[in-house]
Amino acid sequence: MVYFNLPEWRKHDCEQRIVQHVKKYGDIYGSKDQGILLCTVFIDEYAQLPLKYNIYGMTYYFNKFNRRLFNNAPVISKNEIDDAYSNPEIIHLA
16 A cells, blocks of 8 residues: 655656656566555655554454464564554555
8 A cells, every 4th residue: 555645746746757767667567556666766765654554454353363474574563563453544445
């Protein structure tokens, strides 16, 4: 899930940066998705939001062990996982 700070987006002319990048390098990408944005155009210009903004509905009812297993990433602590499920901001549903 990608969220954009629109004032910053406009200030840094991000739309034009993407268009120019895809025009120049688009043929080498099989899929022109958010990976192009985060891994090439905006490298070092983004931050990961806390897990509470990205809970999946199917995992909301997992037990604590399975929640930690599903969200097992080096940047997410056990406390953040527990807090995210106790106080979610966004729950994505399929």
